[in-house]
Amino acid sequence: MEPDVARERTLTQLRRGVLPHAVLAALARDERYGFELVRLLTEDHGFSVGEGTIYPLLSRLRRDGLVTTTWRESDAGPPRRYYRLTTDGEHALAAFRIEWTAFRDAVDGLLFPDADRQAPT
Amino acid sequence: MSTPDELITAYLRDLEAATAGLPPPARADLLSDLRDHLEEVRRSGSEVEVRDALDRLGSPAEIAASARDTEGVAVGAAVPPPPPPATATAGAFTTPVAWAEDDRNRPSVSSGVRDTWTVVLLLLGPLALAALFASVHRALLVLGLVVGIAVSWALLWTSRTWTTAEKGFGTAVWPGGFVTPLVLSSVVTSVCTEEVLIEGDGMPPITTVCDGFTLPLWLGLPTAGLLWLAPIAVGVFLLHQGNRRRAEIGGEDRR
DSSP states (O other), X not given: OHHHHHXXXXXXXXXXXXXXXXXHHHHHHSOEEHHHHHHIIIIIHOOOOOHHHHHHHHHHHHHTTSEEEXXXXXXXXXXXXXXXXXXXXXXXXXXXXXXXXXXXXXXXXXXXTTSTTOOOO | OXXXXXXXXXXXXXXXHHTTTSOHHHHHHHHHHHHHHHHHHHHHOOHHHHHHHHHHHOOHHHHHHXXXXXXXXXXXXXXXXXXXXXXXXXXXXXXXXXXXXHHHHSOOOOOHHHHHHHHHHHHHHHHHHHHHHHHHOGGGHHHHHHHHHHHHHHHHHHOSSSXXXXXHHHHHSOTTTTHHHHHHHHHHTTOOEEEEOOOOTTSOSEEXXXXXXXXXXXXXXXXXXXXXXXXXXXXXXXXXXXXXXXXXXXXXXXX
């Protein structure tokens, strides 16, 4: 029981650490509204985030100028606030891709010393 | 049963309380974003949709915790520092403490039934008890009067409904309620009794005897009227004030 709890906690910490950039990446191609973003991250990418986590994060990213919002009519229902990347957001995402690759390689090198850079991607 | 508007208003109010510890710009942005989001939900919907949306958001305390977490993370850092436990605790307790303070500050009044009984006893209690005690023994009349006054005054002054000034009115007009006009009106109006005097000696056999001092009829009747009407007016006034205050507080409770 105890190791499972610890492992789960580690994964939660890891996901939480990359969540801001995961959000940036999720907005890189399409603009999305809050609930849509939550569904994408949860159902397609294994993040366990709720709207209660996403909205504070989006607020923060918007204040940092990485994300901007527009009100748009949705296909069905009332106008919604859509989030999309700013140029600064794109730069931050590009920088993180490089950092992430270096970080992943460093961790892979420790975790799979014999794999000779053949670690699963 | 709450309307969607009330649910959202209450939620935002709790969220404001729960996020009190955030840096002001972060807090303002977060509140404004969530206000917008909930406004979307409100326009789209029914009570059920609003409840669903609030459930998905989680409790205000949870949002506040996420926000503290997020504010602590610089975008670019791989792993966020754990949230400072002291702040998390403060956040988790913000809302209940705010409610508790609300309860303390909420004005309270005594129940309508109690207030009505108080007024009825102020007017009729001493009279009724005096009559009851006197029916047991004539000498107990005064005791009944005193007990009646004491009970009605005790109820009046321990009530949470009225102000001190209002309680003063209730006490002063009149001590003993209707006993006062009953006793006094026989004095101030010229109510005299005819007595048949048995003794002869040249005196007329029937004479009119008046007790105490008397006022002429033109002054005595209005005075007696006022004596009876004043406690009724005070009683009605007290009941009216009580109903008004209960209505105000009832209105606040229904949120």
